[in-house]
Amino acid sequence: MNDIVVFLGPTLSRQEARRALDAHFLPPVSQGDIISVANENPRAIGIIDGYFQLVPAVWHKEILYALDKGIPVVGAASMGALRAAELDAFGMVGVGRIYQWYRSGFLEADDEVAVIHSPFEIGHHPLSEAMVNIRATLDLAVRNIELSKESAIALLEACAATPYWERSFDRLLADGKKLGLSASELKALERCERVDQKRRDALEMLERMAQGPATGVDTPDFRFNRTSKFDRLVEQDTCLARDGDTRITISVLADFYRLHGHRLFPGADSFALAQAGGRANEVVDALRLEGRLDTVLGQAVACDQSDGLRPCEGDDRAVLERYCRQAGLGLDQTATELGQAIGLHDSERFIERLHRFTFRSP
Known part of the structure; x- marks a missing residue:
């Protein structure tokens, strides 16, 4: 295979993704997918979205397997940002603000990037809002002096206490009312620019890959150890x-x-x-x-x-x-x-x- 392969779901539409990068786009990554793709020897693998709850999540060992085969692996925005922050020491390339948040330790919770979405047949359309997008939106509102830092922190705490599948900007506004935000802040919250940080990071990753799949750090010299558990994954998944x-x-x-x-x-x-x-x-x-x-x-x-x-x-x-x-x-x-x-x-x-x-x- 000579294609670049990218795992993509609700973060970005395939139409927009194809305008940024000529690649073979697959649904969100799950357990066994990286092994399957790596065995076809693509020019590079990009990870944006991935399954994690209803379907077993992609293993770290799979990504190490691809890296060991000399295949560049790049991640951003969602599952890609998580895995890149965990594996950049082994050569996986992370891109974007969300990756930096995880890499620095500023973010730790996996559900910061989680959303629910429609199935493949209707485009993996997101049905909830990622907390990282809400976080980026509130950060911009504070920087624009539309919202106080104290109010933003209170809203983020309320958002963190909400199950990821119920998070939305409408829910955020309702939380603001419950928290007793002033009328001016509620109005600012309703009208503020909504930042889709996941989309921004995904596009940045695709544009970077379009410049050259190997862009980034060199793969460190590490030994990939095949275990019996990894072999079972290969044999079954x-x-x-x-x-x-x-x-x-x-x-x-x-x-x-x-x-x-x-x-x-x-x-x-x-x-x-x-x-x-x-x-x-x-x-x-x-x-x-x-x-x-x-x-x-x-x-x-x-x-x-x-x-x-x-x-x-x-x-x-x-x-x-x-x-x-x-x-x-x-x-x-x-x-x-x-x-x-x-x-x-x-x-x-x-x-x-x-x-x-x-x-x-x-």
Whole structure:
């Protein structure tokens, strides 16, 4: 891959981002994503947004892995600023005011950059306001002598006590009224210039990367130690395909094949390995050797009911009965027994995968 890859979500629209940098833009980064991208050897990786609550967050070790491969990694604005402040000593490049706030220790709380937002299909539109934006807005109001420092501090304390998904400028104004701010300060707060610091930092990062991906400090000489835990991450969470926020990882594909391989390649050695409970990466390697990986992966993408942000749920009994009829399995078995029969020994994961994948014939 010769592209620059940037993980982007609610901080900045893709249209605006593309005007600043010619890059391949992916949804917010999550666990396993940097490994997947680094294995394609891009010219550089940029991190702006990342998942952290509903989806496992990107590991620091993944970024170290990319740096060890000689791939520049740049971060700003949100998850990128956090990880850059934590890993700049190892060569990750941080950009922008928010990164500097974290790097200096002025900020410590992760939720300063957190927001809720819409899914990929409607543009990851932010539905709450990041506290760093509120902080930058209040700072400007104080500098412009529109708001006293004491009032700004009181408002920030109220904002910090508010769950990140409820933060907004409307909520800030309501807090100001509760705190007893004067009429002039309330009016100034309502009319003051709102600073989107995350957007500013993101654009600064993209413009810097456009000048040259390697811009920044040289990667220090450090030894990347592969651990058994990191190897498990590689073997299970390497991403094989994407559809918006939805990811098909190695482990997900192996589970899909366990569920529906009887319809695709019932006599294949790879399917026998899957049903025997073989490791996910071994099942995928077997499919690749047989030349069947693309077919199975395409079917998994076509059947996937997930939006990538939460488990698929529904009537467990109904989905079990439907699957048993399709697979020719006895209806008198428990979910644990059914899962074990196809090599999926975690009954909760078995049920979630049944809800997630509804088979469609090729």
